[in-house]
Amino acid sequence: MAVCEINGRRVDFTALGVEGEMPLLWALRDELDLKGTKYGCGIAQCGACTVHVDGEAVRSCAFPVAACGGKKIVTIEGLATSVNGAASKLTRIQAAWVKHQVPQCGYCQSGMIMAAEKLLRDKPKPTDADIDAAMSNICRCSTYVRVRAAIHDVAKSA
Amino acid sequence: MMKHHTLSRREFLQSGAAATAGLAVGFHLPTSQAQVAKSASMAGSAEINAWIHITPDNRVILKFARSEMGQGASTALPMLIAEELECDWSKVELSEAMYSEHIKRNRLYVTTATGGSRGTRDSQSYLRTAGATARVMLIEAAAKQWGVAAGECSAANSMITHAASGRSATFGSVAVAASQLKAPEKVALKEPKQWKLLGTAPPRVDIPDKVIGKPMYGIDVVRPNMVHAAIAQCPVFRGKLKSIDATSLAAVKKMKGVSDVLEMGEYVAVIGNNWWRCHQGIKALKLEWDVGANGNVSSASIKKYLQDGASKPAGVAKTVGDFDTVYAAAPIIHEAEYYAPYLDHAPLEPMNCTAEVKDGMVTIWVPTQSAEGSAAAAARAAGVAPDKVEVFRQQLGGGFGRRGGFQDFTRQAVELAMKVGKPVKLLWSREEDIQHGHYRPATVARVQGALDKDGKLVALMGRVAVQSILERVRPEALKKTPQGTLDPQGTVSFDDSAYAIANLRAEHFYATTHVPVGFWRAVAHAQNPVFRECFLDEIAAKAKRDPYAFRREMLMGTDDTSRRERGILDAVAKAADWSKPLPINQFRGIALQDSYGSHAASVVEIEKRADGKLKIKRVIIAVDPGHVAHADAARAQIEGCVIYGLTAALYGEITIKDGRVEQSNFNDYRMMKIGETPEVVAVLAPSGGFWGGMGEPPMAPLAPALLNAIFAATGVMHRSLPLSREGVTFA
Ligand code: FES
Ligand code: FES
Numbered sequence: 111m112a113v114c115e116i117n118g119r120r121v122d123f124t125a126l127g128v129e130g131e132m133p134l135l136w137a138l139r140d141e142l143d144l145k146g147t148k149y150g151c152g153i154a155q156c157g158a159c160t161v162h163v164d165g166e167a168v169r170s171c172a173f174p175v176a177a178c179g180g181k182k183i184v185t186i187e188g189l190a191t192s193v194n195g196a197a198s199k200l201t202r203i204q205a206a207w208v209k210h211q212v213p214q215c216g217y218c219q220s221g222m223i224m225a226a227e228k229l230l231r232d233k234p235k236p237t238d239a240d241i242d243a244a245m246s247n248i249c250r251c252s253t254y255v256r257v258r259a260a261i262h263d264v265a266k267s268a
Numbered sequence: 269m270m271k272h273h274t275l276s277r278r279e280f281l282q283s284g285a286a287a288t289a290g291l292a293v294g295f296h297l298p299t300s301q302a303q304v305a306k307s308a309s310m311a312g313s314a315e316i317n318a319w320i321h322i323t324p325d326n327r328v329i330l331k332f333a334r335s336e337m338g339q340g341a342s343t344a345l346p347m348l349i350a351e352e353l354e355c356d357w358s359k360v361e362l363s364e365a366m367y368s369e370h371i372k373r374n375r376l377y378v379t380t381a382t383g384g385s386r387g388t389r390d391s392q393s394y395l396r397t398a399g400a401t402a403r404v405m406l407i408e409a410a411a412k413q414w415g416v417a418a419g420e421c422s423a424a425n426s427m428i429t430h431a432a433s434g435r436s437a438t439f440g441s442v443a444v445a446a447s448q449l450k451a452p453e454k455v456a457l458k459e460p461k462q463w464k465l466l467g468t469a470p471p472r473v474d475i476p477d478k479v480i481g482k483p484m485y486g487i488d489v490v491r492p493n494m495v496h497a498a499i500a501q502c503p504v505f506r507g508k509l510k511s512i513d514a515t516s517l518a519a520v521k522k523m524k525g526v527s528d529v530l531e532m533g534e535y536v537a538v539i540g541n542n543w544w545r546c547h548q549g550i551k552a553l554k555l556e557w558d559v560g561a562n563g564n565v566s567s568a569s570i571k572k573y574l575q576d577g578a579s580k581p582a583g584v585a586k587t588v589g590d591f592d593t594v595y596a597a598a599p600i601i602h603e604a605e606y607y608a609p610y611l612d613h614a615p616l617e618p619m620n621c622t623a624e625v626k627d628g629m630v631t632i633w634v635p636t637q638s639a640e641g642s643a644a645a646a647a648r649a650a651g652v653a654p655d656k657v658e659v660f661r662q663q664l665g666g667g668f669g670r671r672g673g674f675q676d677f678t679r680q681a682v683e684l685a686m687k688v689g690k691p692v693k694l695l696w697s698r699e700e701d702i703q704h705g706h707y708r709p710a711t712v713a714r715v716q717g718a719l720d721k722d723g724k725l726v727a728l729m730g731r732v733a734v735q736s737i738l739e740r741v742r743p744e745a746l747k748k749t750p751q752g753t754l755d756p757q758g759t760v761s762f763d764d765s766a767y768a769i770a771n772l773r774a775e776h777f778y779a780t781t782h783v784p785v786g787f788w789r790a791v792a793h794a795q796n797p798v799f800r801e802c803f804l805d806e807i808a809a810k811a812k813r814d815p816y817a818f819r820r821e822m823l824m825g826t827d828d829t830s831r832r833e834r835g836i837l838d839a840v841a842k843a844a845d846w847s848k849p850l851p852i853n854q855f856r857g858i859a860l861q862d863s864y865g866s867h868a869a870s871v872v873e874i875e876k877r878a879d880g881k882l883k884i885k886r887v888i889i890a891v892d893p894g895h896v897a898h899a900d901a902a903r904a905q906i907e908g909c910v911i912y913g914l915t916a917a918l919y920g921e922i923t924i925k926d927g928r929v930e931q932s933n934f935n936d937y938r939m940m941k942i943g944e945t946p947e948v949v950a951v952l953a954p955s956g957g958f959w960g961g962m963g964e965p966p967m968a969p970l971a972p973a974l975l976n977a978i979f980a981a982t983g984v985m986h987r988s989l990p991l992s993r994e995g996v997t998f999a
Contacts, residue, residue, distance in 0.1 A: 132542070132544055132545075133544060135544075136542060140496065140542040141542065145488040147481070148487070148617070148665070149487065150616045150617070150618075151698045151933050152697065152698055153934075153935060155935055156934055156939075158616060185481070186480065186481030189481075200479065200480070207475075207479045211471065211472055211904065212479075213474075213475055213478040214337075214340075214904060215337050215615070215617070215663070215666045216338060216474070216478030216479075216484075216665070217665030217666060223479060241942065242941075242942055242943030245941075245943075246943075247941075248939045248941065249616070250614060250615055250668075251338050251616075251908050251912075252907060252908040252909075252911030252940075253904075253908070254907075254941070254942040255907045255945060256904075256907070257942060258942060258945075
């Protein structure tokens with residue numbers, strides 16, 4: 111039974127008729143209409159599809175619905191609520207992304223932000239090496255310089 | 269040498285006369301949940317001119333007609349209007365200019381195309397003029413109401429003030445009256461030193477939605493009754509489907525969520541209720557293709573063909589002096605052959621388009637660099653006139669030239685929508701995206717040069733063997749020469765160099781292969797600068813000349829181009845402290861290249877590690893675009909170009925085997941990541957007097973500066989890209 115919690119709401123994938131082999135990415139996008147999580151490669155290479163599963167940063171294109179049972183899943187849409195407890199606010203990372211004007215096309219940024227949230231939860235003061243290791247997302251527009259600056263900025267005020 | 273596209277006042281204001289208060293001209297929000305979400309409500313607004321609507325409660329709504337692909341155009345272009353309009357920037361609202369309106373009202377917005385680093389430089393004149401014209405009309409309307417001379421009134425922050433009497437009025441209170449006035453024939457634009465907004469860096473309007481995952485991209489579109497489509501295209505370009513194995517076809521038709529399998533000639537589509545299910549269907553089909561005559565073509569055979577082309581006389585694009593005679597007699601000569609591979613754009617959002625065909629009308633929702641290009645492709649596919657198409661431009665998850673001139677994805681979506689009879693969202697898999705690109709063409713260049721006894725470059729010949737891109741989109745731009753056809757893009761860097769070289773010849777060998785080529789970021793300026801600027805370092809080394817001084821002495825002319833090229837070369841050398849030696853084991857290279865109306869120069873600093881690996885420490889790029897509209901977006905373009913360009917130089921290659929592309933995804937078409945990103949120093953050095961591009965020019969000098977740095981470090985000039993194939997490894 112693939113019953114899980116997504117952004118605080120109970121979701122029963124079996125009842126919705128979603129097969130267990132379907133990657134979580136496509137269940138989110140095409141079944142639940144949560145479009146913030148993006149498809150970039152489908153083979154766990156780019157990180158555009160990153161979500162949190164029980165607090166871990168997971169590439170949802172390679173994470174089947176069958177593995178979601180009993181898990182708490184957070185996507186970019188539920189991030190601020192899950193962190194702040196109020197839907198209206200940005201997380202401090204999202205705010206830093208705005209302050210540093212990080213996104214260009216923005217397509218990779220949901221995944222970038224989900225990866226950065228996880229990094230800063232684990233390591234509130236990450237080194238450059240920590241950032242390099244945790245942020246393996248591909249940004250074709252190349253916002254890397256600003257991603258690094260924004261993460262350090264958040265860490266500074268932690 | 270900059271050409272400004274200027275329109276007569278009548279052309280861009282043709283709508284003004286017809287404006288009526290409260291006319292929310294044909295603008296409507298689509299019902300899909302993913303749409304032009306940013307668009308302001310136009311209800312009750314007065315149209316001062318095509319670009320500017322103002323409501324009675326003083327809301328200023330500006331039209332945005334080009335594409336936002338992360339370059340910041342949706343902020344920078346409205347800034348051009350707002351600067352002259354004197355409206356309160358913090359309260360400006362944006363409204364998407366619709367394609368249908370553009371067509372119905374005789375190309376109201378001039379163009380919707382966004383490419384060639386043209387967004388700002390080609391529209392700045394008519395956008396600033398639109399702002400100034402509207403300001404004059406608003407002031408005139410207020411002055412009339414007050415019975416005072418317009419010349420005594422001024423405008424600022426969306427208010428008109430008559431200082432002598434202390435009266436003031438909001439733009440909104442006089443907007444209706446202003447919209448009924450005759451637009452002035454001539455308006456004066458501000459001097460750049462009077463600018464308050466242009467050149468600054470207000471927060472980009474598109475960013476807040478991009479940090480919360482708002483559905484705004486083409487891939488996010490949802491329509492009532494919509495079905496999804498995944499496709500497989502013939503792996504060998506120009507081939508077509510022969511047959512589908514019957515057993516696999518029957519099995520796929522029974523797969524969960526699959527409603528149809530369509531044979532479409534050069535591709536097969538699986539239609540269904542979830543894209544992943546369609547994609548599973550595509551993977552399960554056993555397809556037999558008729559690959560045509562190109563099943564044996566390989567990268568090696570193409571390279572050999574290009575090398576042959578570059579080894580004999582070809583179409584002469586430019587000749588100055590007498591290269592052959594001077595070269596034959598010179599004391600020092602040098603010759604080199606360079607190679608650059610095919611490259612794919614690979615924007616992170618794969619190609620997609622949603623199409624609906626109903627009652628003779630075609631509607632498309634598409635991330636496009638050209639609404640007009642998309643509409644033309646849709647109209648052709650549906651067999652309707654272009655005015656029977658509506659285009660909802662979506663945010664682009666990257667463009668880089670892929671989503672402009674070649675609209676294969678749009679055509680296919682419309683074909684499928686016609687066949688299915690429902691709205692269809694077509695999404696290419698990443699594999700389709702990489703294997704069916706319109707690639708930066710593979711290129712071979714043969715370069716020869718000669719120095720006189722003082723070590724001065726007196727002769728240069730560049731012969732570039734490359735496919736033509738314009739052949740498919742603008743064949744009228746091709747030139748016939750006694751030696752054959754030539755594409756003027758083929759010989760850039762050689763035929764338009766600012767260097768004073770007394771004897772010069774630029775030739776293009778017009779290559780033809782079955783591999784489709786297109787406009788990859790910086791186009792010919794992605795590879796030709798390597799051929800010129802690396803050759804300069806090679807030949808300078810023969811005379812033991814400093815690469816910076818060697819270039820600079822060829823730029824001593826007093827014309828604008830020489831002055832600007834010299835200026836930007838000096839700017840980058842200064843930022844890099846070129847005159848100071850680097851620490852031990854550190855090396856640097858320099859390069860210069862103008863493109864898209866801007867001047868750019870780069871210094872790349874690398875470190876040679878004990879293990880033989882190289883580390884790119886710092887990349888400095890200086891750009892003189894004349895004027896800068898949005899300073900931070902301009903810097904972001906430099907940062908972006910650095911990684912886009914380094915990714916190509918280090919890893920980028922699309923190779924062909926058995927007529928098809930060998931790479932398929934990011935596992936074998938490698939992208940640079942954050943850990944490989946060097947320090948980037950972005951130097952904006954606008955010298956005024958012209959408007960150049962920003963999205964591509966920073967790329968042009970980057971790769972040669974890197975190769976020149978490696979040459980300085982190792983004594984080896986890697987004349988073939990990417991460096992990974994040359995055995996160069998990076999820390
Ligand atoms: S789409 Fe999942 S990692 Fe790229
Ligand atoms: S911002 Fe475009 S891919 Fe990262």
